[in-house]
Amino acid sequence: MKIGFTPAVYEHAARFIGRTPWEVSRDAALMFEAHRRAYLEYRHQVIAVGIDIYNLEAEAYGAKIEACEGDAIPAIHRPLLTSLEEGLTLKPFDPQRDGRIAMVIAVGQRLKREFPEADVRIPVAGPFSIAFNLRGISTLCEDAVLRAEDTAKLLVRLAENQAVLCRAIASAGLDVAFFESAAAPPILSPNLFREVELPALKRILHIAAECLGHAVPCIMGGNTYPILDDILSTGTNYLVCNVETNQAAFVASVWRTHPHVKIRVNLDPGVVACSEPKRIYRGVDRVLEIIGDRTNCVMGTGALPLETPPENVRLIREYVAHSTPCAA
Amino acid sequence: MIDMKPLYEAVLKGDAATARALTEQALASGMEPITVVKEFMVPAMDEVGRRFECNEYFVPELLLAARAMKAALELVRPLLVKSGVEPQGRVVVGTVRGDLHDIGKNLVAAMLEGGGFEVVDLGVNVTPEKFIEAVKAKNANIVALSALLTTTMPAMRATIEAFKAAGLRDQVKIFVGGAPITQKFADDIGADGYSENAPGAVTLAKVHAARAA
Numbered sequence: 001m002k003i004g005f006t007p008a009v010y011e012h013a014a015r016f017i018g019r020t021p022w023e024v025s026r027d028a029a030l031m032f033e034a035h036r037r038a039y040l041e042y043r044h045q046v047i048a049v050g051i052d053i054y055n056l057e058a059e060a061y062g063a064k065i066e067a068c069e070g071d072a073i074p075a076i077h078r079p080l081l082t083s084l085e086e087g088l089t090l091k092p093f094d095p096q097r098d099g100r101i102a103m104v105i106a107v108g109q110r111l112k113r114e115f116p117e118a119d120v121r122i123p124v125a126g127p128f129s130i131a132f133n134l135r136g137i138s139t140l141c142e143d144a145v146l147r148a149e150d151t152a153k154l155l156v157r158l159a160e161n162q163a164v165l166c167r168a169i170a171s172a173g174l175d176v177a178f179f180e181s182a183a184a185p186p187i188l189s190p191n192l193f194r195e196v197e198l199p200a201l202k203r204i205l206h207i208a209a210e211c212l213g214h215a216v217p218c219i220m221g222g223n224t225y226p227i228l229d230d231i232l233s234t235g236t237n238y239l240v241c242n243v244e245t246n247q248a249a250f251v252a253s254v255w256r257t258h259p260h261v262k263i264r265v266n267l268d269p270g271v272v273a274c275s276e277p278k279r280i281y282r283g284v285d286r287v288l289e290i291i292g293d294r295t296n297c298v299m300g301t302g303a304l305p306l307e308t309p310p311e312n313v314r315l316i317r318e319y320v321a322h323s324t325p326c327a328a
Numbered sequence: 329m330i331d332m333k334p335l336y337e338a339v340l341k342g343d344a345a346t347a348r349a350l351t352e353q354a355l356a357s358g359m360e361p362i363t364v365v366k367e368f369m370v371p372a373m374d375e376v377g378r379r380f381e382c383n384e385y386f387v388p389e390l391l392l393a394a395r396a397m398k399a400a401l402e403l404v405r406p407l408l409v410k411s412g413v414e415p416q417g418r419v420v421v422g423t424v425r426g427d428l429h430d431i432g433k434n435l436v437a438a439m440l441e442g443g444g445f446e447v448v449d450l451g452v453n454v455t456p457e458k459f460i461e462a463v464k465a466k467n468a469n470i471v472a473l474s475a476l477l478t479t480t481m482p483a484m485r486a487t488i489e490a491f492k493a494a495g496l497r498d499q500v501k502i503f504v505g506g507a508p509i510t511q512k513f514a515d516d517i518g519a520d521g522y523s524e525n526a527p528g529a530v531t532l533a534k535v536h537a538a539r540a541a
Contacts, residue, residue: 305478
């Protein structure tokens with residue numbers, strides 16, 4: 001059985017053109033060229049267009065991304081929302097006008113023309129990821145405990161506001177790469193996840209599926225095994241099995257209950273970035289053992305760090321192909 | 329004798345207002361500030377750390393408990409200083425140069441404060457020079473370096489090297505942590521300790537403080 005290998009390339013694309021993540025994140029021509037070269041090198045399953053993909057919506061709402069130098073990844077320093085109430089009345093942004101979203105969609109369209117066979121997707125952040133940037137993580141965590149009901153309302157509002165973005169992506173002939181990092185343990189407890197995040201997560205995945213005409217992947221970071229059944233209840237057709245969770249139990253559980261749901265089983269990012277081939281092989285073998293003969297799994301990585309040597313990614317791809325030769 | 333168990337509970341539950349009010353009462357009743365800290369606040373934060381390790385508490389509970397502890401400590405700290413009581417240690421905390429992420433660093437700073445340490449939080453994107461300046465200015469004996477990005481991990485090594493170059497390496501213990509950091513990396517760069525979470529960082533600092541005592 002052949003097992004696919006697909007790295008997640010965001011800021012890592014910048015290294016292919018020798019420019020900083022900051023430069024590439026704000027220039028359509030550089031972003032196109034960076035992702036074009038990354039795709040030519042890796043031929044990964046999904047081109048998720050962007051560099052600092054977590055910042056797009058928050059910036060469109062008005063948050064300021066601080067300029068940064070060197071290898072630093074652009075980030076938001078000052079939360080836009082000083083209170084939950086401000087968030088509860090937040091109007092949707094205009095994807096044609098606000099922030100860099102129109103630019104990212106245009107780059108996606110250009111990449112799709114360049115590589116018609118590629119699965120080109122535009123990042124769509126989940127409500128917790130957006131709130132994280134708008135409110136600040138510490139404040140949002142406190143909100144979640146002290147004002148759970150209002151926080152859940154804020155997240156549902158942010159989810160509903162994403163409809164305009166999903167529609168713009170669909171109109172552009174592209175697909176959605178949905179991700180919702182940080183809403184899982186240890187940031188939120190399973191109970192808090194269910195109370196505060198799950199209704200909004202269901203809502204956004206429903207909205208995205210409606211706009212696109214099919215279910216969308218739910219890429220979620222953290223220790224997701226304790227909330228796996230809840231994530232599956234959203235109707236998603238694709239999950240990520242992170243290195244932070246019990247990967248063996250996660251994969252076995254999905255295979256048992258939802259064998260039609262695809263899983264990207266991630267390698268340890270430390271292994272992907274390391275300079276010792278033997279350690280890389282051990283890391284790959286570990287994931288291959290977890291996957292076994294389950295046909296719903298591919299091997300992947302979390303977001304590849306900028307400095308990951310492309311030869312490591314090549315090494316992994318070749319080793320995976322060599323280790324699973326039957327259908328190669 | 330005033331019942332202080334509710335102070336322990338208030339910190340544990342992250343109820344800052346109650347923690348502060350009970351501390352005020354305790355101090356007004358004549359309880360020694362150091363007793364309030366050692367008998368009630370620190371044990372509460374130890375329990376918070378234990379619950380986090382056991383997946384009974386998560387990041388929000390940790391943040392709230394630390395906030396409650398901080399609210400109570402604000403009342404006690406000036407009295408401790410006045411009476412000449414030294415903190416368990418002085419820790420300079422910061423996210424290293426090039427890295428703008430602060431949640432891990434904030435948690436470590438809050439938990440260390442809760443553990444009875446004096447904390448100097450330098451914020452994010454901190455240069456080696458700033459760490460060195462702060463250690464000198466505050467006479468700190470521990471430095472805690474945080475990084476979330478693999479791209480900024482080398483800045484940890486650079487900071488440690490800068491301490492060597494400044495002739496201060498033997499005066500401080502340098503601990504590292506953050507999502508991409510491992511024990512192996514900590515060993516490779518010559519750090520004195522590594523923890524994968526905030527409660528673990530407090531344990532490291534306490535072990536060091538006990539050895540130094």
